[in-house]
Amino acid sequence: MATTTLLLILFITMTSIAAFSQSETMAQFQFNAFQIVHRRQYYRILTHAFVHASWEHLIVNMIVLYSFGSNVEHYFRDEFGSISVYYYLILFFGSVTFSSLWSLVKQKDNPYYNSVGASGAVSAVLFTAIFFDPWNPVYLFGILPFPGIIFGALYLYYSYYMSNKKMDNIGHDAHFLGAIFGFLLPVVLRPSLFVIFIHMLFGRFGQ
Numbered sequence: 001m002a003t004t005t006l007l008l009i010l011f012i013t014m015t016s017i018a019a020f021s022q023s024e025t026m027a028q029f030q031f032n033a034f035q036i037v038h039r040r041q042y043y044r045i046l047t048h049a050f051v052h053a054s055w056e057h058l059i060v061n062m063i064v065l066y067s068f069g070s071n072v073e074h075y076f077r078d079e080f081g082s083i084s085v086y087y088y089l090i091l092f093f094g095s096v097t098f099s100s101l102w103s104l105v106k107q108k109d110n111p112y113y114n115s116v117g118a119s120g121a122v123s124a125v126l127f128t129a130i131f132f133d134p135w136n137p138v139y140l141f142g143i144l145p146f147p148g149i150i151f152g153a154l155y156l157y158y159s160y161y162m163s164n165k166k167m168d169n170i171g172h173d174a175h176f177l178g179a180i181f182g183f184l185l186p187v188v189l190r191p192s193l194f195v196i197f198i199h200m201l202f203g204r205f206g207q
Helices: 002-023 023-029 033-038 044-048 056-100 103-105 120-134 148-163 172-189 194-207
Strands: 138-139 144-147
Touching: 002 023, 002 044, 002 056, 023 044, 023 138, 033 044, 033 103, 056 120, 056 172, 103 120, 120 148, 120 172, 120 194, 138 148, 144 148, 148 172, 172 194
Parallel strands: none
Antiparallel strands: 138 144
């Protein structure tokens, strides 16, 4: 059972709903690099993941988090046993922090830049799931199936491209960095997993 994922979803949902009606909560929790760097409000590096800009933003993130988080919890239990919960929390909170670093550097002198949402962590969980089962399908818009590794490559390219284009207010750089963190963390935790990943990635072609 995806206990840790469900608890995270519950907490994120409750905090986000509170922030929808309480502007002071949103203002206090959102990511603002200027406040973090110049006023040392370091807590914002984590708290911004627990509030969302809209119901749509919240629902999409929580659906993806549940869909892939449950798989990742299963993979972690198989590989790491009793300490798997701690590693899963490292995955979530580590990716929230890591995915914010570029924005922290880029926007540190901009008091008007704000961002919210768990998208960096959700990307990390998605890419950890892809790492453990690269050919398992990911359904684009919940309909179109893509092999996970193909979807992941397209996702990284799109996130990098859109981050450079600056065509919208979506944190594409956070998506990109979160994905990288999620893919690499299992290798950091247990380097031998990379050999298994390579075998899973190319082994099917030798069958």
